[in-house]
Amino acid sequence: MKRRFASIWFPYLTTDWMSAQRPALRNIPFVFAAPIHGRMVIRAANPSAEAQGVTRGMVVADAKAFLPSLEVMDERQRLAEKLLKAIGLWCICFTPVVAVDEPDGLIMDISGCTHLWGGEREYLKHIVKRLKGRGYDIHMAIADTIGTAWAVARYSKVTPIIESGSQLDALLSLPSAALRLTEDSVERLHKLGLKTIGSFATMPRSALRRRFGDTLLLRLGQAIGYEEEFISTLKPIAPYEERLPCLEPICTDKGIEFALQKLLEALCRRLSNEGKGLREATLRCHRIDGKTEQISIGTSRATANVPHIFKLLALRISQIEPALGIELFVLEATKVEDADSIQEVMWSNKTGLEAMELAELLDRLKSKDSSCEIYRYLPDQHYWPERSIAVASSITEKLAIDWQIDRPRPTRLLATPELITVAAPIPDYPPMLFRYKGEVHPVKKADGPERIEREWWMDEGEHRDYYYVEDDKGRRYWLYRSGYYGDDHAHKWFLHGFFA
Amino acid sequence: MAAIDGKQELISRLQKDILLWQGFRLTENLQEKVGLGAIEKAFPNGVFPVGSIHEFVSMSREDAAASSGFIGGLLAALMQRGGVCLWISTAQVLFPPSIKAFGVKQPDHILFVHMDREKDVLWAMEEALKCSGITAVIAELQGLNFVQSRRLQLAVEKSRVTGFVLRHNPRTLDSTACVARWRIRPIESILDEGVPGVGFPRWEVELLKVRNGNPGKWQIEWSAEGFVLQVQRKQSKTRQSKERKLG
Numbered sequence: 001m002k003r004r005f006a007s008i009w010f011p012y013l014t015t016d017w018m019s020a021q022r023p024a025l026r027n028i029p030f031v032f033a034a035p036i037h038g039r040m041v042i043r044a045a046n047p048s049a050e051a052q053g054v055t056r057g058m059v060v061a062d063a064k065a066f067l068p069s070l071e072v073m074d075e076r077q078r079l080a081e082k083l084l085k086a087i088g089l090w091c092i093c094f095t096p097v098v099a100v101d102e103p104d105g106l107i108m109d110i111s112g113c114t115h116l117w118g119g120e121r122e123y124l125k126h127i128v129k130r131l132k133g134r135g136y137d138i139h140m141a142i143a144d145t146i147g148t149a150w151a152v153a154r155y156s157k158v159t160p161i162i163e164s165g166s167q168l169d170a171l172l173s174l175p176s177a178a179l180r181l182t183e184d185s186v187e188r189l190h191k192l193g194l195k196t197i198g199s200f201a202t203m204p205r206s207a208l209r210r211r212f213g214d215t216l217l218l219r220l221g222q223a224i225g226y227e228e229e230f231i232s233t234l235k236p237i238a239p240y241e242e243r244l245p246c247l248e249p250i251c252t253d254k255g256i257e258f259a260l261q262k263l264l265e266a267l268c269r270r271l272s273n274e275g276k277g278l279r280e281a282t283l284r285c286h287r288i289d290g291k292t293e294q295i296s297i298g299t300s301r302a303t304a305n306v307p308h309i310f311k312l313l314a315l316r317i318s319q320i321e322p323a324l325g326i327e328l329f330v331l332e333a334t335k336v337e338d339a340d341s342i343q344e345v346m347w348s349n350k351t352g353l354e355a356m357e358l359a360e361l362l363d364r365l366k367s368k369d370s371s372c373e374i375y376r377y378l379p380d381q382h383y384w385p386e387r388s389i390a391v392a393s394s395i396t397e398k399l400a401i402d403w404q405i406d407r408p409r410p411t412r413l414l415a416t417p418e419l420i421t422v423a424a425p426i427p428d429y430p431p432m433l434f435r436y437k438g439e440v441h442p443v444k445k446a447d448g449p450e451r452i453e454r455e456w457w458m459d460e461g462e463h464r465d466y467y468y469v470e471d472d473k474g475r476r477y478w479l480y481r482s483g484y485y486g487d488d489h490a491h492k493w494f495l496h497g498f499f500a
Numbered sequence: 501m502a503a504i505d506g507k508q509e510l511i512s513r514l515q516k517d518i519l520l521w522q523g524f525r526l527t528e529n530l531q532e533k534v535g536l537g538a539i540e541k542a543f544p545n546g547v548f549p550v551g552s553i554h555e556f557v558s559m560s561r562e563d564a565a566a567s568s569g570f571i572g573g574l575l576a577a578l579m580q581r582g583g584v585c586l587w588i589s590t591a592q593v594l595f596p597p598s599i600k601a602f603g604v605k606q607p608d609h610i611l612f613v614h615m616d617r618e619k620d621v622l623w624a625m626e627e628a629l630k631c632s633g634i635t636a637v638i639a640e641l642q643g644l645n646f647v648q649s650r651r652l653q654l655a656v657e658k659s660r661v662t663g664f665v666l667r668h669n670p671r672t673l674d675s676t677a678c679v680a681r682w683r684i685r686p687i688e689s690i691l692d693e694g695v696p697g698v699g700f701p702r703w704e705v706e707l708l709k710v711r712n713g714n715p716g717k718w719q720i721e722w723s724a725e726g727f728v729l730q731v732q733r734k735q736s737k738t739r740q741s742k743e744r745k746l747g
Binding site: 353355358360362364368369371372374375377378379385388389392399404405408409411412413414415445447468469470472473474475476497498499500 | 561570593608701
């Protein structure tokens, strides 16, 4: 079959994108600039700026001199590359073979695709219309070879579709730069008066090779079609998904387990081959009555361990309502991350908090019951007891400060301090006795006060004076008085914790 | 004579076998001592049984605090090699910084698991006990029947994890499959004459039940060096004399 190629050229790729993002910029001249050798040099200009004489490679200061209203924006790193890749992936709806043509184009192998749109002309019109609708100004051409399509898209103003076999005719009138040559070669051709391709295409090959090297001949050959040219195509990332259609509808737990085991084995094989592990997975069961049942799990670390993931999902199988039966199982890893490779796991033998076993256990606990909460506490830089510990954000988070043990702290701390009544002799002395839940505790030994000020920048209220007391039976408590002594208001005493 | 020696040997070997069948395993490592001194003699072979379930009974919140402190002291010995410990309960009551005072070098290596129902606490404990990467599991519960405790004990026999069940105000004290039942109560701290403040934590440790061991009662103090067993010669003497009188 005759091969056909299309080349798309985006003359204003980045600026068109910017205009689409911010429509207010559409009619204003603006440029992207980047510092080169200490000067701000224009890297891309929009059509409105170009119409007023601002071109790529100009120094911003010069452009500003004759066009004071020029808007200057910093160039974004690799923006063009990212845009081309995204557009290229989108273009896969027109042909499966799409390649990025740096810095400002795409190349598509459209052999055998155009008839679906009703011919090459309709196909081309359709793509141009779709991309123009998104705000991109494009030039597109179709030809037998990549070289000719490229040249026609950029330099020809006559017809974008080159009939099969007539590449040379189309190229003859185009400038020599249309052959994708280096700037040096183009300049040398110009010096010799060879301004169009037609002026040297019929020269003897040995003469051309002697003066301009192999590249010119290669490019000429690729454009005309007697040299092969290869492109590296874009490959969309296939989703981590496995499907299992069933011949007979499945409605038992055992059957679902079999299906799950099979799907997991296939999915985990792929994951471990790619050195990845899943963090979240969803099993969707399509029932024969058209409804979908699904269960999802999450893991605390990327894993491709079949028995572990199976256990997690198996805990939820009872939530699936098979009704008349399930005809299709789809297992998808919705979140995938890089995992430790198998060799690393075998040799490192991690212990403590980083042990794989522990991570798996925590996953099991979490997936058993949604109300299950797992905390790990780290010391925090606060004296206020409730704030002196903070929940760690991850299981491997390191201590920022050391645990403080210079002051007595109770083994068991009440979440909300409980009100008590006390008899205290003198201000700032520990109480003689206190009544807690109807029982009177005469204080025999006491330590304190330890005054802890409230952090006024966080909340308002009174300070606390803590006492470590022991009653006649040897029971030890942590009491505090809220605020100062005063005649005008009753001071309150609280019990806040129990010492060992 | 030789026949009697042979019999003795046979009996001692049979005794060891019985211990093994009951889930007791001898620790080859003598370093696994937990620093309880004479209390360890109450256990078979005079070694604190690591890798089994211990039950702590507390009748009040003060007792629970004392039990937590005592467990903290045991954890310090168990977690020396940087192990991880799980504390499973229905609500957060333990104040992690205080555990550091009982010698646990890394209180951040204790993970707190909160479950809504006691049934789930038990399930979580069993799952955790099966995981051999963990040093110890502590669960705060009220009820524990024989079947549940047997399940925990069986889980532990494979993984060699140490389990502590902290029971608050149990309604009944049925027999369980736990290797020991403890009761820790706070008692008055002792200070030198004229020194103000509160002394080191001091507890009355009671071993209500020990499988194949001797129950007993001790007074113990947690000082900067660890557990210090208090000799209660006076009390025991007076008690003996009383008993004699009664006899």
